[in-house]
Amino acid sequence: MAEEAAHDLMAEGDSDNTRLAYRAAMRYWAAWFGARYGQQMALPVAVPVVVQFIVDHAQRSTKAGLEHQLPPEIDQALVEAGFKGKLGAPALNTLMHRISVLSMAHHVSKQPNPCVDPAVKALLSKTRKAYAKRNALPHKQRALTKEPLEAVLQTCDDSLKGKRDRALLLFAWASGGRRRSEVSEAVFDNLHRGDEGAYLYTLASSKTNHNGKIRPEDVKPVVGSAAVALEDWLQASGISSGPLFRRILKNGKLGTDGLSGTAVRDIVKARCALAGVGEDFSAHSLRSGFVTEAGRQNMPLQETMAMTGHRSTDTVAGYFRTGAAQVSAVARMMDSGKQKSDKA
Template sequence: MAGPVGAGDARLVNPCADPLVRELLARTRRAYAQRGVRQNKQRALTKDPLQQLLATCDKSPKGIRDRALLLFAWTTGGRRRSEVTSARIEHLQKVEEGAYVFTLGHSKTNQSGELRPEDAKPLVGSAAAAMQDWLAILAKDGIKEGPIFRRIRRGGHLGEPLAPAAVRDVVKERCAAAGIEAEGFSAHSIRSGFVTEAGQQAMPLAATMALSGVRLISVQKVTVRIASNGAGVPA
């Protein structure tokens, strides 16, 4: 599975090294310290643990769904759980073999739901293949529109759309199957994991913000965590 878009380009500038970013980070740390705010110990689902979770997804309908869900949520910028469960088949456009464009509709950062250029998110490679496998199961059950991710009943029959809380359940169940301590992992771990991985791979701040939709202060907080953990940037 490929890393964040542009992560392999050695010419990209490490955002942690930018003097302006360093100053903003320092101010952020001081502000939180003065307010007595402790950093959230929630764990980020970065690339390595994500791959471990994906390895537990078999060829059963549930395995195919969970693989598609995890890859969709992570590779399109770390989508919020509400964005994952509200995603509809109509929002997916197959642009070529092995490539889709997902159009994000109503969200926390787009309350009106109006179409904007930045709401188009690429879905390619293994994520596109996983989505194609899941769409085939939906089509076999006669579902060609509506919410993408649905409950799976006994016998493999598809049910109602997943509730937002189900994204957390998928993460925790796959952690347990992979032998990973699930404590600290949640649906938000997908979002923070993508942003954290982007920082570790020296993906430019502007690109991270555009794909994920996170605000600058959120990226700064993640960058502080990367720096404090001693995570380096690939050579």
């Protein structure tokens, strides 16, 4: 059932990463159900089962501290079988994602959806509020803004791998915060030279462009230091067709295969670790970092969205406003008044 549901969900997904996330969530549901009830899961899932899933995985306050309902022996079995990374309750975001995936599985299978039942919706709402009252904010990957990115770039030497990683990081960040799937799927054939050493890259497929039609907003500039790094990588690698960013083999030679989305993530994390800027960065940090930096530098929101490809203002505004808040003149009114008083 999990495999069939995952197959249906794959048709709904628009990237390898999304498909993998859907598949992992459905496999976890099937494994948990089997361990909890001793039988194979089938759609539709009953409402009490979804309620049990929530209380098994959501922490609640008790006199003994924070607890969740998942029996220790089942928790241990799920970890040993590789369905969980570690013992204990998952992050709230993980729980919500798994509920969302189950809901989508019922939707695409045209089955009665237990996730929209009033009892489930009310429990999820109260769960979010309970976490908020405990100041347990949803985890977000840190934004890789300009300063830490510059430190990360310093770790990229003049070896073939160093040139690749520098070009990859700058291409992903400076062209609008490209998603890791967009970086891994980038091909030389969609890269064109512009004026004065600049490049233009055409996104033939992205999260907001499912059918591959070429639109003006899908042409992204790669200019300045990003263009220099890309040119350096192309000259060193000799790439003239196929995947733009490729594996470097153990013998130091260039491979023919493009990088996977996981490899892009690993490159970002490894370089951040080398730079000593922190361990809580990932590939998405390039995208959120671009938007946050745009807010810090008071760049127009619409121009920023044109670069990132965001369609919804709500989606991008959170990162943008976080960056803008750090340089807010309104937030510095007390200091501003003090400076004027000192001058007087």
